[in-house]
Amino acid sequence: MPLCVLVTGSTTWDDPEPIRRALAALPRGSTVVTGDTPGADACAAALAAELGLPVTRMKKNRADHRAFPSEAWRGLNERMLATGVDLVLAFHADYGKPGCARGTVHMVEHAKACWTEVRIFRE
Template identity: 60%
Template sequence: MRVLITGATKWDSEAAIRRELSRLPAHTTIVTGDTPGIDAHAKVVALEFGFAVEAMKKTNADYRAFPGEGWKGLNVRMLATGIDMVLAFHADYGKSGCARGTQHAVTLAEQAQIPVRIFTQ
């Protein structure tokens, strides 16, 4: 199973991610981005569980495709790796003007009919 972890750059708790990763099957691969917060926590906790981790970084091509918003290109590329499920962690998810990157990833996943779980705490 390949699981994309996305969410807030200011997420400061590993409890929720630890809880959700404990529910995943052995041999899961965690795919995540290159920001502090949930991406950084995802890497640490996934390794604690013995999961493979694919940490992806924004590229110049991402910024060329989405000027000023390279994270959109990263979201597209992460989802294109064959994601089976998305776990999104953002306290402000659904609030106007907030969680833009997380909402973008969730929208792309939903359009691709990939199951999504959203956690606000």
């Protein structure tokens, strides 16, 4: 059964292989949702397209900036998760280190609060 999978993570993530393996293991027909930043988002979008998976790239909008003036990514995270995501794949080498990976931590915590499955990749 196809899944709706959200990929999130570091804007400096530069290793495509963990993302490729995770996406290649998805059921046929799965859809990938991601943001429009460099790093994990861009890598996931390119690899999903390469694997023939539909990709939905989302951007921060005015409502995100109004709701979270200096952290519009929070609004984007919430909107991406609200698309009906079944699984979140988070790619961040510094996940779990104090003061690091704020956007990824926000997404993971929000997903868990919504009872969405999360898989974290640190390498």
